[in-house]
Amino acid sequence: MKKRILALLLAFCLLLSGCASLLERPYTVVEPHTEQPAVGEDPSTLRVESYSELVGAVLYLVSQCQEEGRVQLVDYDGDVEDALNRACLEVAREDPLGAYAVDFIKNDYTRILTTYEANIYISYRRTPEQIRALVNVTGASAIRREMGEALSAFQGELALRVAYFVGDAASIAELVHQAYYDTPAAALGMPAVEISLYPDTGIQRIVEILLTYPGDAEALRRKSAELTDAAQALVLPLQAQRYSQNGRLGLLMDLLPQLAAERAPSGADGSAHSTAWDALCGGGADSEGLALAVQLLCDQMELPCAVTEGTLAGEARFWNTITVNAVEYQLDAFADEPAPRSSTDLAALGYAWEGQPEAGGTIPAENPKIET
Numbered sequence: 468m469k470k471r472i473l474a475l476l477l478a479f480c481l482l483l484s485g486c487a488s489l490l491e492r493p494y495t496v497v498e499p500h501t502e503q504p505a506v507g508e509d510p511s512t513l514r515v516e517s518y519s520e521l522v523g524a525v526l527y528l529v530s531q532c533q534e535e536g537r538v539q540l541v542d543y544d545g546d547v548e549d550a551l552n553r554a555c556l557e558v559a560r561e562d563p564l565g566a567y568a569v570d571f572i573k574n575d576y577t578r579i580l581t582t583y584e585a586n587i588y589i590s591y592r593r594t595p596e597q598i599r600a601l602v603n604v605t606g607a608s609a610i611r612r613e614m615g616e617a618l619s620a621f622q623g624e625l626a627l628r629v630a631y632f633v634g635d636a637a638s639i640a641e642l643v644h645q646a647y648y649d650t651p652a653a654a655l656g657m658p659a660v661e662i663s664l665y666p667d668t669g670i671q672r673i674v675e676i677l678l679t680y681p682g683d684a685e686a687l688r689r690k691s692a693e694l695t696d697a698a699q700a701l702v703l704p705l706q707a708q709r710y711s712q713n714g715r716l717g718l719l720m721d722l723l724p725q726l727a728a729e730r731a732p733s734g735a736d737g738s739a740h741s742t743a744w745d746a747l748c749g750g751g752a753d754s755e756g757l758a759l760a761v762q763l764l765c766d767q768m769e770l771p772c773a774v775t776e777g778t779l780a781g782e783a784r785f786w787n788t789i790t791v792n793a794v795e796y797q798l799d800a801f802a803d804e805p806a807p808r809s810s811t812d813l814a815a816l817g818y819a820w821e822g823q824p825e826a827g828g829t830i831p832a833e834n835p836k837i838e839t
Contacts, residue, residue, distance in 0.1 A: 514538075516540075516542060518554065521554045526562055526564065529569060532598055534589050537586055547585075551574045551576060555572035555574055559571060563628060563666065563671050563673040568593040570591060571590050572590070573588040601628050602625075604627050604628070606631070607634070610629065610674070611649070613625065618658070618678070619652070621688055623678055625675075626675045628671075631671070632669070632674070651774075653691050655691065656741075658678040662674065691744075694742075694744045694747060695763075698760075708769065713791055715768045719789075723805050727757065731752055731753055731756075741753050741755035742755075746759070746760035754786065758801075765789065771791075775788045778818070778820070779817055779818050779819075784801070786799035786802075787800070796809070797818070
């Protein structure tokens with residue numbers, strides 16, 4: 468009891484100190500943790516004195532993937548049968564872990580003088596491996612980062628316990644979309660995405676993401692490794708890390724003719740050439756594939772870069788936003804004459820994209836000078 472009081476006081480003090488701002492800071496906790504309730508004289512029996520402790524005990528059993536457990540209610544003031552039923556229902560329906568992992572929970576109990584001993588029976592719809600694989604995250608950037616790692620490994624399933632959730636399935640789908648372009652070496656075809664949220668409402672929820680890739684995962688891993696090797700073969704001889712950011716941009720511009728030599732728009736049959744593999748290992752790529760290839764090369768050269776998705780004269784188009792010394796440049800490798808341009812001048816050429824600023828960086832008079 469003293470430990471619980473101290474924990475509450477500590478939480479209250481942190482809240483007064485403004486720690487609510489932590490909700491805006493992304494972080495990842497690899498292993499979810501549920502505090503173990505007190506145990507009775509028998510170590511296999513959990514001891515509780517209140518309804519909230521009873522809910523915590525049932526949730527603890529779920530977190531440990533136990534199918535059966537015994538809970539001892541000591542000096543409990545209230546309807547024990549009603550409390551047990553409500554606690555089991557609350558864990559199974561309202562708690563994120565229970566809603567995700569539990570099929571149903573049953574209970575029975577016996578009275579021994581002033582003490583009640585309850586048996587809890589839990590049926591799961593998730594395996595212990597799935598429950599233990601849950602990753603705790605806070606913030607959209609942490610979700611996006613975890614998605615990027617899952618896509619890089621061609622995982623078929625990812626389940627995240629989100630501590631502060633204000634989005635919906637559509638917002639998660641958008642983060643998956645963004646994470647795809649964050650991982651150009653693994654962006655070998657956008658996977659089909661199925662998203663489920665547990666429970667249906669609430670600030671704390673578990674997000675389950677199922678991914679179906681356009682090909683066998685092992686074959687895609689081999690293809691990704693081939694692509695990474697091709698990118699490294701282009702970049703390593705340049706020793707890009709010896710140069711400033713301006714110098715690295717110059718090195719990238721020197722590589723562009725090799726990428727754009729065989730531009731390959733989508734075929735009349737609907738076939739696409741929209742991956743970095745098409746640009747570096749295949750017969751050529753469209754604007755999406757070239758943008759991913761540029762992203763991959765920039766990653767290799769540690770040059771800040773992102774894939775930008777928009778339109779040109781009303782048609783879908785991809786290019787890159789590259790940051791050099793805090794100035795953003797727009798580079799369309801699929802253009803007839805690729806060059807780093809300001810956002811304003813790119814818009815004047817008919818490009819449009821979400822969040823398009825009214826003004827951007829200035830166009831360099833020539834390709835940035837390579838500096839050592």
